[in-house]
Structure formats: C-alpha cells, structure tokens
Amino acid sequence: MTRPLLELKGVTRSFLAGEKDFIALKDINLTINAGEIVAIIGASGSGKSTLMNVLGCLDHASSGSYKVDGRETSAMDDHELAALRRDHFGFIFQRYHLLPHLSALHNVEMPAIYAGVGESQRHSRASDLLGRLGLDGHLQNRPSQLSGGQQQRVSIARALMNGGEVILADEPTGALDTTSGKEVMKILLELNAAGHTVIIVTHDEKVAANAKRIIEIQDGEILSDRVNLERPVDDPSAQGERPAKVKQASRLVAGLGLFSEAFNMAWVALISHRMRTLLTMLGIIIGITSVVSIVAIGEGAKRYVLKDIQAIGSNTIEIFRAPTGATVARPPSKPWCYPTSRPSASSTTSTAPRPMSAATCCCASRTSM
Numbered sequence: 001m002t003r004p005l006l007e008l009k010g011v012t013r014s015f016l017a018g019e020k021d022f023i024a025l026k027d028i029n030l031t032i033n034a035g036e037i038v039a040i041i042g043a044s045g046s047g048k049s050t051l052m053n054v055l056g057c058l059d060h061a062s063s064g065s066y067k068v069d070g071r072e073t074s075a076m077d078d079h080e081l082a083a084l085r086r087d088h089f090g091f092i093f094q095r096y097h098l099l100p101h102l103s104a105l106h107n108v109e110m111p112a113i114y115a116g117v118g119e120s121q122r123h124s125r126a127s128d129l130l131g132r133l134g135l136d137g138h139l140q141n142r143p144s145q146l147s148g149g150q151q152q153r154v155s156i157a158r159a160l161m162n163g164g165e166v167i168l169a170d171e172p173t174g175a176l177d178t179t180s181g182k183e184v185m186k187i188l189l190e191l192n193a194a195g196h197t198v199i200i201v202t203h204d205e206k207v208a209a210n211a212k213r214i215i216e217i218q219d220g221e222i223l224s225d226r227v228n229l230e231r232p233v234d235d236p237s238a239q240g241e242r243p244a245k246v247k248q249a250s251r252l253v254a255g256l257g258l259f260s261e262a263f264n265m266a267w268v269a270l271i272s273h274r275m276r277t278l279l280t281m282l283g284i285i286i287g288i289t290s291v292v293s294i295v296a297i298g299e300g301a302k303r304y305v306l307k308d309i310q311a312i313g314s315n316t317i318e319i320f321r322a323p324t325g326a327t328v329a330r331p332p333s334k335p336w337c338y339p340t341s342r343p344s345a346s347s348t349t350s351t352a353p354r355p356m357s358a359a360t361c362c363c364a365s366r367t368s369m
C-alpha cells in the first residue's frame with residue numbers, strides 16, 4: 001500500500017545574497033511515498049542540493065509546509081529536527097564526509113552512538129553492514145587507507161546504521177570511477193528492493209535512469225515529475241515496508257554510553273594528531289608557567305621591599321605638629337620625614353624638635369607598615 005512519507009507543500013527557500021533575497025526553491029509541491037526510488041536531476045545551481053537539504057531536515061524551508069511521516073517539521077526546534085534526522089534519514093555525500101581519524105568500523109558506528117545504541121550491538125551491526133558491503137577485511141582501516149569506492153561503501157553502511165528508512169544521496173557516484181559508481185548504484189537499488197526509500201540527487205542521466213521516478217528541477221522550480229518507463233514496475237505489495245530499526249538502549253545507559261564514547265573519541269583525536277596535541281600542550285604549559293612566574297616575581301618583589309623597610313627599624317611613622325617657622329630636627333630613625341614647607345634660614349630660631357602638623361609633613365598621615 002502507498003504511504004506518503006515526505007510531503008512538501010508550497011515550500012520556498014531563500015538566501016540573503018548581499019542586500020537581496022535569492023530564491024533557491026520556489027513553491028515546491030512534492031510527495032514521496034515510502035519505498036520509492038527517486039532521482040532529482042537538474043543543471044548545476046538549479047537547487048537540487050537545497051531541496052535535498054530541506055528533505056533531510058539539514059536545512060529548513062523559508063515558508064511552506066514539510067511533513068515527515070505525517071509530522072509537520074516547520075515548527076520543530078533543533079533538537080526535534082536532530083531526532084527526526086537520526087530516526088528517519090541516512091545521508092550519502094559525494095565526498096563521503098567520513099571522520100579521518102576514525103576507523104571504518106568506528107565511522108559506521110557513529111550514528112548509533114548518538115542514538116544511544118549499546119556498544120556490543122553497535123559493533124556487531126556495524127561489522128555486519130560493512131561485511132555485507134564487501135569491506136570485511138577493512139574494518140580497522142582509516143578513510144585515507146581506503147579507495148574512493150570503499151569510502152563510499154563505508155558511508156552507505158553509516159547511512160544504514162540507524163535503519164536509514166530514507167536514504168538521501170547527493171551525487172553518490174560523482175567522485176567515483178565507472179566501476180565503483182556502478183557498484184554503489186547496485187547497492188542503492190538493493191536497498192530500495194529491501195524497503196528503503198532512496199532519493200538520489202544527480203546531474204548524471206545514466207545514474208538517474210536507475211530510478212523509477214525522475215524529478216527535474218530548473219531555477220528552483222519543478223520542471224517535470226515523471227515515471228521512468230524504462231524501469232520495471234515493482235510488485236506493489238513490496239512497497240512501503242519499513243526497514244528494520246535498531247533497538248535503542250534506555251536513556252541512562254544511552255547517556256553513559258555517549259559520555260564514554262565522547263571521551264574515547266577525544267582520546268583517539270588526541271592520539272591521531274600527535275604533533276597538534278604536542279604543540280597545544282606546549283602552548284598551555286608556556287601560558288600557565290608565565291602566569292605563575294609573574295605572580296611569583298610580584299610577590300617576591302613585594303616581600304623584598306617590605307623586608308627592606310622593616311630593616312630600617314620601625315614599622316610605625318609618628319607625626320608631630322611643628323610650630324610655624326621652627327626648624328625641625330629629624331630623629332635619626334626617621335630620615336624620610338621632612339616638613340613639606342621649610343622655614344627660611346632667617347626665621348629659624350630654634351633647633352629643638354617640635355611636633356609637625358600632618359599638613360606640613362611629607363608623610364601626611366600616621367602610617368603603619
């Protein structure tokens with residue numbers, strides 16, 4: 001039975017280009033049923049990737065309605081959209097987008113980590129998927145140790161990890177040679193036969209010829225939407241089957257798993273970029289050492305000055321009032337204390353020490369040190 005899975009009504013997507021809005025998608029009305037295999041074709045810049053991004057909830061429509069399995073997405077927040085992507089979509093990109101420092105197995109496991117699937121289940125499903133895609137002997141290879149076709153198969157396995165009810169493939173064969181491209185297309189056809197909805201964005205007519213429905217886009221508008229008569233019609237009973245989903249762990253187990261995986265990944269990232277890690281650590285060490293040294297030097301200098309002052313013999317300065325015109329004899333223990341306005345020599349009549357006023361003394365106040 002036909003089940004509408006993705007429904008766009010009056011969808012537009014515009015981007016701010018300078019001071020004007022550029023409309024990349026104009027009033028798109030489109031329904032894709034569960035189990036279909038659809039090719040979206042069009043010239044470069046016609047809006048294929050923009051449409052795919054909206055379909056996969058990687059981007060949002062500027063206006064209009066988009067429903068996934070009956071759920072309206074326009075009012076969803078980022079978390080809800082992320083959950084929708086995780087549960088329904090698997091992505092395949094022209095340039096694979098694999099994490100370079102992780103093994104093929106770990107790359108494939110990645111979506112399941114975010115879905116909170118337990119470690120042993122993740123391992124066995126990822127190795128099983130890679131095995132089915134002919135990568136048995138390459139589970140521990142990093143992307144740089146795999147050919148383009150092998151990397152694309154890893155990315156297909158990753159797209160299937162959480163079930164991949166809808167596989168969105170943007171130019172999946174674009175970076176591959178003819179043989180690898182055919183292999184990848186064969187896998188996508190098999191997945192479609194197994195019940196996955198497959199949407200392929202391509203500018204290659206030969207790739208599009210594999211699909212049963214071809215949608216052509218021009219300048220952000222649907223130019224044509226036709227059934228590919230060269231493809232045999234399926235048994236309708238096979239359509240709309242939901243592919244098997246992975247069983248998710250409880251929230252607590254998922255949270256703990258996510259934390260330990262984040263730690264593991266951070267560690268792997270540090271190990272795999274040794275020089276960068278070393279330089280970063282060196283920078284941090286130099287920074288901390290500089291701060292500690294400056295604080296220590298400041299503290300040492302302060303203590304040194306205080307010690308010097310205390311060595312003079314007293315930590316108290318006493319201030320006395322001096323009568324106007326009197327000469328003040330400085331006590332030897334307080335050589336720094338001068339009257340601020342000295343009387344003239346002619347007016348000096350006495351040499352006896354007299355108290356000074358705060359106003360006439362350089363110390364200006366009674367100070368304790």
Ligand SMILES: Nc1ncnc2c1ncn2[C@@H]1O[C@H](COP(=O)(O)OP(=O)(O)OP(=O)(O)O)[C@@H](O)[C@H]1O
Nearest residue numbers: 015017022024043044045046047048049050051203
């Ligand atoms: N973020 C953006 N900001 C501004 N304009 C954008 C943005 N994304 C896409 N566009 C514009 O939207 C139009 C459609 O882009 P899109 O990437 O969908 O084209 P495409 O059909 O996938 O092309 P190609 O086959 O070359 O990949 C282009 O003119 C592009 O410049």
Ligand SMILES: [Mg+2]
Nearest residue numbers: 048049050170
């Ligand atoms: Mg594109």
